[in-house]
Amino acid sequence: MAPEGSPSSLQAIRYTRGSLQLLDQRLLPFQTAYLDVPDVKAAWTQIRDMVVRGAPAIGCTGALAMAVELQTHKGAGTEFSSVKEATDYINSTLDYLVTSRPTAVNLADAANKLKAAAALAAAADAATPSSVCSAVMDAAEAYFVEDIASNKAMGATGAAALLAAAHARGRGVGGKLRVLTHCNTGSLATAGYGTALGVIRALHEQGTLEHAFCTETRPYNQGARLTAFELAHDQLPATLICDSAAAALMASGQVDAVVVGADRVVANGDTANKIGTKSLSISAAHFNIPFFIAAPTTTLDPHLPSGDHIVIEQRTHEEVTHFRGIRVAAEGVNVWNPSFDVAPCGLIEGIITERGMIPKTKDGVFQVSSRERGKGGGREDGLLNSLWDENTEREYGTRVG
């Protein structure tokens, strides 16, 4: 099962019922290799080691790993002796999965939706362990397929938003935009097409992209290794810059808009994203360049009031001191390596989701609420969105991680 729109060489996730493989993104762009994911334990390690990365891709991987484990190791439910045994196993396994990386909310979002699917199935009159497991596998597959549909919808909304904001500031080249992005938010970070990079793809498809700029995104180099790979693959006009060159590029007048992804958008619109995003939002504000977030509603976390509540993942020293196993920093120095930082809501022009743009209130903050995640909201609800409603909010409350 591969959502259409993700070319095979850019397919981060390969799935059919009972089989899950991940493109090992640590080897890109030098080597294309897929790793099997036999169960949730393997998925936990591959997410932590960033074999797969990118908030939506992490959520999809976690959901599909649960599905594969139930199908191949639990006999699609026949191994459980009761409905309670099945739901208890599913819930505890999903809780373990969420501990692999704390900042991106998508993994917790996927876990909560699969728990909701299990709870709904378990409450049915003729519930059996197999019917509960089947509901969870269906929910996991729906989560995967819905992600690419979300990205396509976001692309269209985002392209219109960037054009309007840039033109309102008298920016653009013959109506076309020069757009700067950070990290990797494309097919390699999602089920396909991408979030912020999906907006850039949509501009290109509409003939309104003048040029794309991507930052290298130290220390994991998602930009230099992954986004540059995607832009070259799609033959988009693109230039790679060092992270430290972003403000100078803006000062040179070559940037009409900035669009980045997200790992967690909280209630007031503060947004956690790859380290360096805060700097970009401050520089964009200084140069009066519109700064947008593109994120599916699976990345919204209305339970946290503001960005200072977001857990920021700290990663290894070696990510900074070494590159592909070769030491590039002096011995004996300490390292501080937060993997994310928070763009303040006041510097964000708009939050682009598959349900449209989340508007800013008059006092310069956003009101991200669970209603963006539940029924309605402009896009035909898939299975999972119909599962996520106020009851689920009450029952599962604040997310883990």
Ligand SMILES: CSC[C@H]1O[C@H](OP(=O)(O)O)[C@H](O)[C@@H]1O
């Ligand atoms: C659409 S991907 C969102 C987000 O995830 C990336 O982080 P990582 O590569 O560490 O998983 C980056 O922050 C992207 O913007």
